[in-house]
Amino acid sequence: MIPLIKQYRFNMPRSLLFGPGSADKLDEEIRQIGCDRVMLVIDKGIRHLPAIERIAQSLTEKGIDYVVYDGVDTEPTHVHLEEGTSLFRKNDRQMLVAVGGGSSIDAAKGIGILVTHGGDIADWEGRDRLTKRIPPLIAIPTTAGTGSEISRVSVINDLRRKLKFIINSTFLCPELAIEDPLLTVSMPPSVTASSGMDALTHAIEGYISKRPPNLGFGVESLTDVTAREAIRLIAGNLRKAWANGEDLEARSNMMLGQLLAAMTFSNSGTALVHGLARPLGAYFHVPHGLANAIMLPYGMEFTLQACPEKFKDVAMAFGEFVDDLPAERAACVAIDCVRRLCQDIQIPRLGEVVNREDLEQVIETMARDGYESGTPKVNPRLPTIEQMVDLYRKAL
Numbered sequence: 460m461i462p463l464i465k466q467y468r469f470n471m472p473r474s475l476l477f478g479p480g481s482a483d484k485l486d487e488e489i490r491q492i493g494c495d496r497v498m499l500v501i502d503k504g505i506r507h508l509p510a511i512e513r514i515a516q517s518l519t520e521k522g523i524d525y526v527v528y529d530g531v532d533t534e535p536t537h538v539h540l541e542e543g544t545s546l547f548r549k550n551d552r553q554m555l556v557a558v559g560g561g562s563s564i565d566a567a568k569g570i571g572i573l574v575t576h577g578g579d580i581a582d583w584e585g586r587d588r589l590t591k592r593i594p595p596l597i598a599i600p601t602t603a604g605t606g607s608e609i610s611r612v613s614v615i616n617d618l619r620r621k622l623k624f625i626i627n628s629t630f631l632c633p634e635l636a637i638e639d640p641l642l643t644v645s646m647p648p649s650v651t652a653s654s655g656m657d658a659l660t661h662a663i664e665g666y667i668s669k670r671p672p673n674l675g676f677g678v679e680s681l682t683d684v685t686a687r688e689a690i691r692l693i694a695g696n697l698r699k700a701w702a703n704g705e706d707l708e709a710r711s712n713m714m715l716g717q718l719l720a721a722m723t724f725s726n727s728g729t730a731l732v733h734g735l736a737r738p739l740g741a742y743f744h745v746p747h748g749l750a751n752a753i754m755l756p757y758g759m760e761f762t763l764q765a766c767p768e769k770f771k772d773v774a775m776a777f778g779e780f781v782d783d784l785p786a787e788r789a790a791c792v793a794i795d796c797v798r799r800l801c802q803d804i805q806i807p808r809l810g811e812v813v814n815r816e817d818l819e820q821v822i823e824t825m826a827r828d829g830y831e832s833g834t835p836k837v838n839p840r841l842p843t844i845e846q847m848v849d850l851y852r853k854a855l
């Protein structure tokens with residue numbers, strides 16, 4: 460007999476602190492973990508923002524011994540990880556605190572891997588290859604989107620191979636995530652837009668992917684619940700947070716929405732759109748969230764026929780009254796909702812951020828890299844390399 464519910468595991472950080480001002484408790488949390496020699500990994504671009512200075516100053520006042528690594532500018536590369544690892548070792552550190560967007564959090568995870576496992580970071584590419592926990596990691600996001608603070612994934616940009624690769628292991632789940640919406644207030648509108656669309660992509664792709672826990676049937680999985688609520692929160696608040704960064708209610712709702720989206724994709728994975736987005740980052744340095752935002756409506760359009768009921772749920776989470784529509788028509792409404800949101804928060808077309816001739820030079824390699832990255836293989840409609848090429852051209 461086929462079981463109605465399949466078993467699945469749900470990974471989360473050991474603990475999570477949420478709310479405006481929660482980052483002020485960092486020193487207490489470090490002491491609770493039982494460490495007193497810390498390495499802070501901070502995105503280069505935000506090092507001197509008042510909110511970040513305040514965190515560092517408060518650690519000094521509370522007598523926490525810390526060194527700072529702020530070498531990561533856009534995305535972590537093997538060079539950053541080696542620099543960070545030697546700083547960690549030279550200063551005899553015990554734990555990591557990452558403050559910033561996904562880059563600094565992924566960098567801290569990568570440094571943790573090299574500290575505990577050694578070798579070259581590319582040796583650890585893939586799923587479940589790590590053999591032990593990395594040093595304790597507290598992750599404090601300053602954007603509302605990547606979800607790296609609660610995920611078991613680190614994405615590294617390998618400049619030698621010109622590709623972004625994924626290390627996926629339960630040992631990478633941070634010890635603690637501190638979700639403080641006050642830290643997102645200073646995000647400029649363009650970063651609010653791209654990180655918010657990254658989170659929306661996590662929720663939608665996590666909802667439709669063919670990985671466990673989505674493989675069960677007959678009963679909802681935990682990720683179904685987190686995904687729909689994430690979409691509802693992001694759909695209702697991203698425009699407001701983009702238009703007025705000081706709107707703390709919208710910022711808090713976005714923080715919660717991105718957290719639920721991260722809980723979703725961290726457990727059920729992403730799909731085609733992330734596969735299309737990664738090579739845009741590796742070849743043209745398009746920021747991850749922006750690349751997802753650009754490709755999301757095209758990925759949805761391609762996938763629509765395979766799971767129209769799920770896309771109907773997406774339309775409903777956007778607040779559309781589609782109960783009486785057939786699933787295929789309701790699914791089209793979901794895609795319209797995403798397109799309208801992209802327009803309203805000024806997401807550009809692919810042709811505006813990438814030179815067309817340059818794209819044509821590498822378009823097939825990009826499609827192949829994207830396919831091989833794995834996530835398109837769990838898309839409800841399996842794409843070919845040619846179809847992925849086609850999707851890049853449509854997005855121009």
Ligand SMILES: [Fe+2]
Nearest residue numbers: 605657661747
């Ligand atoms: Fe993402």
